[in-house]
Amino acid sequence: MKIDDNFFMKLAIDEAWKYQLLTYPNPAVGCVVVKNGEILAIEAHKTAGEAHAEVNALKAAFLKKNPNDLLKLKKTSDEIHQYLIKNHNNFFTDCIVYVTLEPCNHIGKTPACSNLLKELKPKRVVIAHKDTNKEASGGIETLKNANIDVSLGCMQKEAYDLLYPFIKWTESTFVFFKMAMTLNGSIDGKISSNQTLAYTHTLRDKIDLMLIGGNTVRTDRPTLDARYIAGRSPNIMIYSKNKIFDNNIPLFKIPNRDVFISDDLFKLLDYKFVMVEGTYNLMNILKQRIDFVVLLVNPKIRKGLNAVNEIDIDFEILHENFIGSEKVIYLRKKD
Amino acid sequence: MKIDDNFFMKLAIDEAWKYQLLTYPNPAVGCVVVKNGEILAIEAHKTAGEAHAEVNALKAAFLKKNPNDLLKLKKTSDEIHQYLIKNHNNFFTDCIVYVTLEPCNHIGKTPACSNLLKELKPKRVVIAHKDTNKEASGGIETLKNANIDVSLGCMQKEAYDLLYPFIKWTESTFVFFKMAMTLNGSIDGKISSNQTLAYTHTLRDKIDLMLIGGNTVRTDRPTLDARYIAGRSPNIMIYSKNKIFDNNIPLFKIPNRDVFISDDLFKLLDYKFVMVEGTYNLMNILKQRIDFVVLLVNPKIRKGLNAVNEIDIDFEILHENFIGSEKVIYLRKKD
Known part of the structure; x- marks a missing residue:
């Protein structure tokens, strides 16, 4: 079996499907963090109002290598954002982040994921599907402007199937x-x-x-x-x-x-x-x-x-x- | 999601199921090689007479990091065994090998996998299920005698289900x-x-x-x-x-x-x-x-x-x- 971008993205997609329809009105999203080839985290967005998939995965990845770090006490999305931005210590600069949907670019119930990634500077962000929600989109540009290598379209069909309920309930x-x-x-x-x-x-x-x-x-x-x-x-x-x-x-x-x-x-x-x-x-x-x-x-x-x-x-x-x-x-x- | 021994063994089990019933009279077996946390290979035994799962996985793992090595020209199980034993250059000493069935200990149509592992000295071999075939069993002892750390019983129930046809057609x-x-x-x-x-x-x-x-x-x-x-x-x-x-x-x-x-x-x-x-x-x-x-x-x-x-x-x-x-x-x- 090939262990490539598709392999890691499939893990993110499968994790997201565990919460399909349960994240309403948000989309089901999954995220995988890989550091020097090692999978550190496979996480998803679980319910509206709680942390986005990227935040859950970045937290889990950091704790995988720093199991006793104070980060484990941070529960809300806001707390995790703030803590990671202050204390990442370049942990993520050799990481690849796989996310099934373009990271959100707006501050809603939780801070913007694109901003968090911009600060953590992973060496690459692989995105399966663009955000179809105009209000939240623009994450790719934010990342690119921060000189982060962005790949778009890996497993796009599977990511579209995952995103489909969100597209429908957002539009109609x-x-x-x-x-x-x-x-x-x-x-x-x-x-x-x-x-x-x-x-x-x-x-x-x-x-x-x-x-x-x-x-x-x-x-x-x-x-x-x-x-x-x-x-x-x-x-x-x-x-x-x-x-x-x-x-x-x-x-x-x-x-x-x-x-x-x-x-x-x-x-x-x-x-x-x-x-x-x-x-x-x-x-x-x-x-x-x-x-x-x-x-x-x-x-x-x-x-x-x-x-x-x-x-x-x-x-x-x-x-x-x-x-x-x-x-x-x-x-x-x-x- | 937890990324632990069960996670890697599940990958091996799922890969083996792709060839379930098609390996007759051999068992369906899967193998995953992880080096410093990085998954290098997920392979299986595909059909009787061809290489065992471990051989396919060890070859794929070595080639993942040495893509132009002459190993890629070695096709038969015998050739791969001999080549790896001569040229491994301690590549596997920081690897963990996950295999759904105890590595075979006898020389049949292909050389014994336990002997190959003994020579390559991975730091740990995780085995889901003991070999129920008396003729081929004894692999765990061979590994332990070579001071290789062996863990037995990870996902044993799932490995038993995978092995079940082999157990039945071997016994009756x-x-x-x-x-x-x-x-x-x-x-x-x-x-x-x-x-x-x-x-x-x-x-x-x-x-x-x-x-x-x-x-x-x-x-x-x-x-x-x-x-x-x-x-x-x-x-x-x-x-x-x-x-x-x-x-x-x-x-x-x-x-x-x-x-x-x-x-x-x-x-x-x-x-x-x-x-x-x-x-x-x-x-x-x-x-x-x-x-x-x-x-x-x-x-x-x-x-x-x-x-x-x-x-x-x-x-x-x-x-x-x-x-x-x-x-x-x-x-x-x-x-």
């Missing part, structure tokens, strides 16, 4: 369809482990809106909250022509959530980050409006409800992660 | 069940791409025996050769009580292959490496006799034939590889 609306199934596509009964259910509830806690079919609401009488992680219950659009529902269905009883009933999918455009929960029938109806399908797969084979008659969708597998012994598969419809 | 018989399906488990029609079919034919070229159900033979009238790779056609057991078949079915016409018809599964024990090709029905019948299920998955969702009524099998996902845009998933039944 990102819609993903979540479905749990067995290895052979059966969907009835309890499919997922509690660990995987907790992942679903983590997603529910992040989204702006959940879309669910009217028939599911009538049949399953769901709650649709985020109780497995004590999270926020999402707002809900029930996709239904018939507006009559039993108000005793638990989802209507949750305080501090909006629920509306509509068959107008244009309403989705009022939201940035939408999860659809459903099965094959709804997937087939919505297939032109779904950006990702997120499949939660329990590796068992059993007879059960499966695909509807008319469905025929080709996918590209963008990434897969394990959740315990189960899998989450991120898919995008092929054109 | 390894049986795997191959099935192609869509993402949602549909099995009818042409599922796989030609690239995936070529993988199936590569497996057919390696095995001692293919088992196939009598109904499939009668209905599909298959050839069951390895024409996609111009390989050897496997011997065939048709699993059927009824011994009457139309002799014009193409599989009977292939020269230099044995075909027999039987419903006695004990006959499998006369073979070391058996592939079953079939679908849910045969999988369910044979589930107690199958070591691995190898699923070839085309990521599309469509309505089609799926699981039989009574099937209910829980699996552990051992590993997955991409074949182009499709997947091969290695599964073991949970007890």
Whole structure:
């Protein structure tokens, strides 16, 4: 196997995918720091408001070689920035930094990563994809103006797939369809482990809106909250022509959530980050409006409800992660 | 992410899985060489008769730092052994070698890896799993007697899963069940791409025996050769009580292959490496006799034939590889 820029960037991309969709409204970003050929850190941005991938990776890299340094006590992005700028002692000048997205150039909730890199002066920064967000872009210029060698475009396709939800929710609306199934596509009964259910509830806690079919609401009488992680219950659009529902269905009883009933999918455009929960029938109806399908797969084979008659969708597998012994598969419809 | 022994061993294990089942009768083995923290090589044993994983990795590591060395002209395992022993110039004394299986200690088709390592004197050898083959074992002692620091047991469970086919075909018989399906488990029609079919034919070229159900033979009238790779056609057991078949079915016409018809599964024990090709029905019948299920998955969702009524099998996902845009998933039944 070749151990080259692509190899290191792939490590950064895979690390970032662990937090895909969980960084909303920020992009999922990964970063690897290599010093004289040695991998010192593989880190990612984990949740909005916390340190960016570069900051996590630069901190981890410095601590890998200086495990007792006071840096380990610095927790906020601001503290880490300030400490590293004061105390780097040219540690990074023989480092290569691989980052899946152009380092941010603006001071938002955290200081600008481009400025931190400018001060630390790594000998090279390899960037997979340019920032598409005008407000934050310009990081490459900042680095180049500081005479840092910048390479752009390594694993750009894979970085684009990683960045895709961010691009969509920044420009308009990102819609993903979540479905749990067995290895052979059966969907009835309890499919997922509690660990995987907790992942679903983590997603529910992040989204702006959940879309669910009217028939599911009538049949399953769901709650649709985020109780497995004590999270926020999402707002809900029930996709239904018939507006009559039993108000005793638990989802209507949750305080501090909006629920509306509509068959107008244009309403989705009022939201940035939408999860659809459903099965094959709804997937087939919505297939032109779904950006990702997120499949939660329990590796068992059993007879059960499966695909509807008319469905025929080709996918590209963008990434897969394990959740315990189960899998989450991120898919995008092929054109 | 922690960059520790487990991290490097995982790279070795993943590389070895790329050649899982293709190294028969040898085990699939991976090896990583790290010099002063820098990964120099990630290699595997690729096919029986060719160089072992350690030899491939030591050669690649040396060439990574000495790209124009004459070593690049050495192709056979013997040549590489001899050249490295003469010309290593203490290159490896600050290296750590990660290998998924105890280095072999006997001279077979290739010289002993333990002897090569003894001469090259890496500062440490990390081994995931002991060799279960008495003839080849003893490598750890050889290394320890040469005062090389040896660590045993890093990622042992994962290395055991990798080694499992070898353990089974060495002791008795390894049986795997191959099935192609869509993402949602549909099995009818042409599922796989030609690239995936070529993988199936590569497996057919390696095995001692293919088992196939009598109904499939009668209905599909298959050839069951390895024409996609111009390989050897496997011997065939048709699993059927009824011994009457139309002799014009193409599989009977292939020269230099044995075909027999039987419903006695004990006959499998006369073979070391058996592939079953079939679908849910045969999988369910044979589930107690199958070591691995190898699923070839085309990521599309469509309505089609799926699981039989009574099937209910829980699996552990051992590993997955991409074949182009499709997947091969290695599964073991949970007890």
